[in-house]
Amino acid sequence: MGRRISADFKRQAVVAHRASGKSLRQSAKDLGISESALARWLKDPGLKNNSSRAAIEEMDLAEQVGVLKRELKLVTMERDYLARGLDFIARESGLRR
Numbered sequence: 001m002g003r004r005i006s007a008d009f010k011r012q013a014v015v016a017h018r019a020s021g022k023s024l025r026q027s028a029k030d031l032g033i034s035e036s037a038l039a040r041w042l043k044d045p046g047l048k049n050n051s052s053r054a055a056i057e058e059m060d061l062a063e064q065v066g067v068l069k070r071e072l073k074l075v076t077m078e079r080d081y082l083a084r085g086l087d088f089i090a091r092e093s094g095l096r097r
Contacts, residue, residue, distance in 0.1 A: 005033075010041045017042065019067050 017027040017038060024042075028035040 005037075007046075010044070013038060014041050014044075016063070019063070021067065021070050 013031050028038045
């Protein structure tokens, strides 16, 4: 028979996974649970938390910093791609040489 896991742990696992940006496999491994268990918990309407802000508030500071650093890296990359695209369009249209 499998071990009993508290609803609070399940809720925290769902929140941590949603806020981490990690794959299901990596989150499950980090939490020491099976991938299928985490997948079931993510589908459970009683454990859903769609607000990423609420998820971040429930994490400790070190986890928050990690999540925010990953988000900053993503937004910075997006900004850089947009700037390069704009430069390319400007060069191709003859607006910039």
